Amino acid sequence: QLLYFHMGLRVFLALSLPCPVVLVCSHDDAMEGEALVVKCPRDRPNRTITWYHTQTNLPIPAEEGERIFSSGRFLWFLPTAKEDSGTYTCFVCDFSKCTMPSTVSVMVYPYKRGICFPSRIRYPNDTGTLTSGKIVCPTIDNYENATIVKWYKDCKPLQGPSEKYLMREKYLFIKCPPKTDEGYYTCYFTYMHGGNVYNVSATRRFIVEETVSSPILAQIQYPTDNSVIQVELGSPVNISCKAFLGIGKQNIAVVTWNVNETKAEALNSLRFQVDCQFFRESDRRYYGESILNIEKVKEEDLLSNFSCTALNEMGFVMHKVMLQLKAGHHHNTYLIIGILVLLVIIALLVILHHFFQINIVLLCREIFKPYKTQNDGKIYDACVIYPKNRTNEANFVEYFVHQILPDVLENKHGYKLCIHGRDMLPGEGTLLDAANAFEMRILKSRRLIIILTPQLIECEEFAYEHQIALYNALIQNDIKVILLEMETIGDYKGLQESLRHIIKQQGTIKWKEKHTQSPYASNSTFWKHVRYHMPVRHKSSQFSYAV
Structure with missing residues (x-):
């Protein structure tokens, strides 16, 4: 009871005395509306501190x-x-006695439109702040895990x-503050609690004073x-930054690396490591050296901004560095790119040739028409040969040979055809004369068009003419053969071996049911294939030459 009476008496006396005296x-x-954390001016280890509202003498809850609170x-x-707003008192006590109380005066200012931070809300300068160019955010140490968001000078944000x-x-x-840097600097930070x-x-307030x-x-x-550092992709590189910081050991000494305006140590990447050391030479000159170790250079590093910052009490200086590929690496890269582009072009040409040959x-024949004919005799x-129909019934093959084929190739595209039966001269009626005459016509032709139908297998007359044509085409190699399959033959087993050999080598051009709807359409797939295998024609149908 005496102890509590003694403490209460001290509180009464302390609260009744003016602040400047005791x-x-x-x-x-x-x-x-902001957070505020104030600190008791007195602090004794292992002592109990109790807070009171001075005006009401009521204790501040500790919960x-x-x-x-x-x-x-x-x-x-x-x-x-x-x-x-008001004064708050803190008592530092143990079980036997209490020290003299301390008071904290708190003033809360309301926000007013057009006024960002009233000049009355300010804290005194730290020691050494007047000329060193260093400003410490006031009271931030009272707030655990605080994060500075922005700095202001005279209510204007600093960039x-x-x-x-x-x-x-x-x-x-x-950096090297002149008199124009004087003014009120405000740190604006966030604080998380609960x-x-x-x-x-x-x-x-920051003041710049002239010193000798x-x-x-x-x-x-x-x-x-x-400066530019030559590097190779995939290889490690070490970049050293050495700075002179002053005479004798410095109170503030920092030499560090930034990558894209972020401290290299803060990057969540194992590729970047920073080794820093400080040393003093014989003349008391104080240096700092920071080495940025990049484990493996990537392409993104060539576009990044690397900067070394050296800092002492007077301010900071910054030098920027760029990474650039070595000249030989450039050459190899361009060579590889060139080869890849060439391969892509070749692949595209192969695809175009395969599908659009x-x-x-x-199209080239239409654009680049020849002006000279080859004197090939x-x-x-x-020359067109086909199996003849022994009956008088209408036959599509003969209609195709005598009507459709000449109309498309001769009338529309200027080719000259020799059709068996149409171009026979008088006196060639005997079998031997007809065979000799037809053989001569084959030898005077640049292409041999053979019409393939199932009747070809049973046609004896055609078999003789066919043998002569194949002999000239395969043995003498004077004539290129064009095989038109007008009707499906199957597996070609009934055909002569020489004819099967040609089919195996170059295949046939098949007449399909859809071509019957427009048999004279020279731009159809069938006629394009026929024209492709025909010799190149001069723009005037009077001349031609073989290719």
Whole structure:
């Protein structure tokens, strides 16, 4: 009972005395609706700290869940409200006595349109801030796992990273700050507690003072700015960055690598490793060296931005580096690409030749017509032989030979045909004379067109003429054979062996049922194949030559 009476008396006396006389005081300002964490000015290990609202003398609850609660040395406002403005007292006690209380003055300012951060919400400069170009985000150490979102100067957001500003953790570094960099700098960060995210802003004034002597700005000795490193794809590479940081050991000394404006150490990639060391030479000159190890160079690295940053109390300097393939590697790459392109072109040409060979050849014949004829002694472009019908019944094969074939090849495309039975001269009536005359016509022809039908197997007259034609085609090799299969014959077993040999070598051109609907259509598949095997014609039907 005496102990509690003693503590209560101390509280009464402390709360009744003015702050400047007996209390250790601190001042914290905040914006309405933000998180605020204040710290008791006094801190003794293994002591109990109790918080009171000075105006009401009521203790601040120590349980989380309340908007205002305390825990040890810290007092939370999650979030702040205008009525939170006032003073708060913290007592540091053990079982025997309490130290003199400390008070914290809290002022909450409401947001006003057109005013981002009131100049009254500011914190004093840190030691060394006036000329070093380093600004520390105020009170951020009171917030566990806080993340800085943006920095402001006189309510205008700073764009970074850039050649002027470097933002690193809780610090803002200004490179060689002139007087124009003076002003109010605000760090705007987020704080997570109990699953909720809160915003916090803190402002500090930055002043640049003229000094007679000042530390030396960091200087990168190598690599030079915008230098190019020759590399090979798939190979490792080490890039070293050495910087002079000042005379004697430096309070702030950083030499690091960035990849696309991200610290190489922070990249989630095992390909990038950074080794850093600091050393002092005999003249007390202090250096730092950082080596970026790339395990395996990829194509994406050739498009990435690599930069080395050296930092000391005066500010930072940055040099950029580019990766470029070695000249020989370029040559090999272009050679491989050229070979691949050539193979693709060849493959396309093979495909086009396979599927469109006939159309391409016929088109070229139409475009590039010859102007000279070959003096080969030939009279006819093609000699036509076929099995004759021994009856007087209408026969499509004879109609095809005497009507359709001459109309398409002779009338439309200017070829000259020798058709057995149509072009026989008087006096060739005997079998021997007819055979000799027909043999002469075969020898005077550039092509031999043989009509294949089932009747071919049983036609004795045709068999003799056929033997002569095949002899000239196969033995003397003077005539190219065109086989037109007008009716399905089957497996060709009934045909002569020499004819089966030709069919095996070059196949036949088949007349199908669909061709009967438009037998004179020279652009049909059937007639295109026939024209493809015929000799090349001069644009005037008077001349021709063989190919």
